[in-house]
Amino acid sequence: MKTLATFKKSLPLLLAFFIVAPTLDAQTKKIKRPKSRVGVSSVDTFVQESFDLYDKVYKYDGYAEAGTPLDDDDIDVLEEALDEMTALSDSAPEILSDIDGLSVLKQAKATLQLNKAKKALKYSIKTAKELLLNQRERKEKEEEENSGTTTSDKGNGSSSEGESNDTAESPEEPSNISDNLDVLSKFDFVPGDKILYYDDFSQDFIGDFPSKWNTNGTGEVVQFNQVAGKWFQLKAGYGIVYLPLIENPLPEEYTIEFDLLVNGIDNKTSSTAMLNVTLDDNNGFKDGMAYAFVGLPLGQYGAFNIRVTNRNQGPNQINSALKTDIRKAILNKPHISIAVNKKRFRLWINEKKYVDIPQFIYAPEAIKYLKFNLKGLADGKEKVFITNLKIAEGGLDLRRKLMSEGRISTNGILFDSGSDKILPQSYGIIRQISQVLMQDNSMKLNIIGHTDSDGSDDANMKLSKARAEAVKQALIKVYGISGDRLQTEGKGETQPVGDNSTSDGKAQNRRVEFVKV
Incomplete structure (x- = not known):
């Protein structure tokens, strides 16, 4: 019995010897990927993604050690990985809060x-930068600092399990999250007044790829049972880019707007999932x-x-991570608004401004085109759609024009299709009109509504009057403007300014005029 007890006490040491000893001769200085899961979705996903990126960078570091030069595709992969690693590293503090309330043992394992994973990310970010700058020198001391174990683990780790939540064929129409009048009254985005693309x-x-776009990947136009309109489904993939076919290059001052719809996005979605x-x-x-x-x-x-990055030849390059929480907005069919005024760049999601960088566009005379691409989505489960893409020149202050000329016309006041319900993103223009009326207490305005030619003449006349009202x-x-200073009128489809046979022309015809009386 004594011999058996002694053997039991010695068993852990014997096991440790047989497990560890052989690896001492096969030391690779590689950080070992954890083989088991914690059981907390955010932690497990963070760890898996960190080591997936680490394995990618470690492979290229091995090329550098062997003297194999990187080609253009290798550099593209490393640049994309560096963006993903930076975003993932920034998310680490948020994930720590998810282990609160766990048992002591589970907290220890998660920590x-x-x-x-953070050590692997630190190595990967540092190494990727050095590889891209052709400054990588593998030093034994650096490797010892960055390695957490002596063995190489070639496993890919466990992927997130569970069935897909995919209901993309009929997502529900969400309620509007921005019906607060105080929020609307402060919204200051003003869309351009000359449509360049719609x-x-x-x-x-x-099922077709849209005729006014180009890509090196794939995509299709879809329609839903419970969400109005047609939507363009973008697909994620390495290097896949989507380009709206704009007839003329972008000017130095313009606005961009589009609606965004996501499906299958949930707590298992990658932290690197991003629309660029x-x-x-x-x-x-x-x-x-x-x-x-x-x-x-x-x-x-x-x-x-939110990531913001520019490339230029000057000393003020930007590569920043703006701390915010847009999770609820992303799930609620948000409207994205962007204003570019020469070097200044601003972005709103619904009626909240998230980005305002005064010197973001380094060379406004050089930047002429718009591109979209997706990263980090699970194929088949996580889907992204856009619609109502509008690019318009201008986005300038309409107040001075109304005061000096006594008349302005805008297609930036938008309504639900076939309805007089004003969409929240329209309040930036209405706000400017109110400011003119507040400054000049004697001014009175006639508000004139116009529609496109869809529908009957009578229906469009009634609709234009209702929208003006x-x-x-x-x-x-x-x-708080006094009603006796405002009168309304509807013109229906009788005074078109664009071609009603095209989507661009229809967008120009759906407009509101303000005329001083």
Whole structure:
């Protein structure tokens, strides 16, 4: 019995010897990927993604050690990985709060794995930068500092399990999250007044790639049972880019607007899942010499940052992570608004401004094209759609024009289709009109509504009158303008300014005029 007891006491040491000893001769200085899961979705996903990126960078570091030069594709992969690693590293503090309330043992396991993942990320970010700058020198001391174990683990780790939540064929129409009058009254986005490009995909067939776009990947126009309109489904993939076919290069002052719809995005969505909107100096599938992009995070298990990056030849390059939480907005069919005024760049999600950088566009005379691309989505489960993309020149102050000329016309006041319900993103213009009326107490305005030619003449006449009246009521209820200073009129489809056979022309014809009386 004594011999058996002694053997039991010695068993852990014997096991440790047989497990550890052989690895001492096969030391690779590689940080070991954890083989088991913690059981907390955000922690497990963070650890898996960290080591997936670590393995990628470690492979290229091995090329550098062997003297194998990196080609253009290798550099593209490393640049993309560096963006993903930076975003993932920024999310680490948010994930720590998810282990509160766990048992002591589970907290210890989660902390150990998070620390190991953060060490892998630290090595990966540092190494990727050195590889891209051709400054990588593998030093034994550096490797010892960055390695957490002596063995190489070639496993890919466990992927998130569970069935897909995919209901993309009929997502429910969400309620509007921005019906607060105080929020609307402060919204200051003003869309451009000269439409350069508009696409709601109304002239495309379901299942086709849209006619006014280009890509090096794939995509299709879809329609839903419970969400109005047609939507363009973008697909994620390495290097896949989507380009609206704009007839003329972008001017130096313009606005961009579109509606966003996501499906299958949940707590298992990658922290690197992101929609990138890029302004570039070329209309090809590769980044140009001058560009600026903003990355909107799509993941839900943490409050991930908005990424803002530009490339230029000067000393003030920007590569920042803006701390915010847009998770609820992303799930609620948000309207994205962007204003570019030469070097200044601003972005709103619904009626809240998230980005305002005064010197973001380094060379406004060079940047001429718009691009979209997706990163980090699970194929088949997580889907992203856009519609109502509008690019318009201007976005300037309409107040001075109304005061000096006594008349302005705008297609930036938008309504639900076939309705007089004003969309929240329209209140930036209505706000400017109210400011003119507040400054000049003697001014009175006639508000004139116009429609496109869809529908009957009588229906359009009634609709244009109702929309003019809705704008009047917004000025009264939201901004406190006296109703006796405002009168309304509807012109229906009788005074078109654009071609009603095209989506661009229809967008120009759906407008509201303000005329001093």
